[in-house]
Amino acid sequence: MDFAPFDKRNYPVLSVEDGYGEWAATYEGTVLDLMDIRLLKRLRVDWAGARRAVDLACGTGRIGAWLKSQGVGALDGIDLTGPMLDKARARGIYATLKQGDLGASGFEGGAYDLVTENLAQEHLPSLTPLYQEAARLLRRGGRFICVGYHPFFLMQGIPTHFDRASGGSVTIKSHVHLMSDHVHAATAAGLTLAEMEESLIGDDWIALKPKWEAWRHRPVSFAMVWIKA
Numbered sequence: 001m002d003f004a005p006f007d008k009r010n011y012p013v014l015s016v017e018d019g020y021g022e023w024a025a026t027y028e029g030t031v032l033d034l035m036d037i038r039l040l041k042r043l044r045v046d047w048a049g050a051r052r053a054v055d056l057a058c059g060t061g062r063i064g065a066w067l068k069s070q071g072v073g074a075l076d077g078i079d080l081t082g083p084m085l086d087k088a089r090a091r092g093i094y095a096t097l098k099q100g101d102l103g104a105s106g107f108e109g110g111a112y113d114l115v116t117e118n119l120a121q122e123h124l125p126s127l128t129p130l131y132q133e134a135a136r137l138l139r140r141g142g143r144f145i146c147v148g149y150h151p152f153f154l155m156q157g158i159p160t161h162f163d164r165a166s167g168g169s170v171t172i173k174s175h176v177h178l179m180s181d182h183v184h185a186a187t188a189a190g191l192t193l194a195e196m197e198e199s200l201i202g203d204d205w206i207a208l209k210p211k212w213e214a215w216r217h218r219p220v221s222f223a224m225v226w227i228k229a
């Protein structure tokens with residue numbers, strides 16, 4: 001569902017490519033590892049056992065770098081936004097990087113031990129292409145790690161946003177997907193849920209972002225691990 005009815009900030013809304021094209025220069029300084037890497041560390045995934053992996057919506061390669069630090073083998077990536085991909089390419093950690101839509105990556109089907117998608121779902125009008133593509137790419141027994149900005153948090157009216165170099169904040173076109181939307185899309189793609197974790201706003205967040213006291217105890221992000229049977 002469209003985020004617009006929940007919006008309490010009313011920042012100007014940019015497309016994914018325009019928004020991340022502009023944000024790419026400062027993106028890595030604004031996203032907290034508490035949002036996602038903390039959740040990834042809680043998962044019981046054999047990262048080093050993944051010989052081939054794909055990072056869907058890889059952005060600047062933040063998560064790709066973490067995956068490589070955990071021993072993941074050959075890593076491919078795809079993202080819509082050129083300037084984000086330029087940063088990823090500069091890391092030198094991806095075997096192949098493509099510019100394109102994650103729903104039609106063109107990477108080899110049935111070939112990957114691990115597929116990840118981190119913090120991009122709120123920009124997808126539908127989750128179906130994401131889960132279908134993850135399931136297509138995975139070998140049997142492979143895992144899809146889906147990490148997202150929590151729908152409860154989005155529904156409080158705070159969209160993904162950043163401060164422009166020229167001043168003022170802007171947001172990027174967003175959609176709200178319920179947890180049940182994930183379950184519907186994943187099960188239709190033949191995936192089974194193995195693990196799920198959620199991250200709450202607590203002292204660690206507030207120490208870094210004092211204004212977030214207003215959202216203490218609220219769930220801000222989640223991680224799901226899906227297995228292809």
Ligand SMILES: C[S@@+](CC[C@H](N)C(=O)[O-])C[C@H]1O[C@@H](n2cnc3c(N)ncnc32)[C@H](O)[C@@H]1O
Pocket residue numbers: 016017020031036056057058059060061062063078079080081084100101102103117118119120123124
């Ligand atoms: C918040 S960033 C996340 C980047 C990276 N995964 C991370 O966690 O740091 C969202 C990324 O999703 C990408 N994106 C959004 N919609 C996409 C789509 N349909 N296909 C491919 N990439 C997409 C954007 O270009 C952007 O780089």
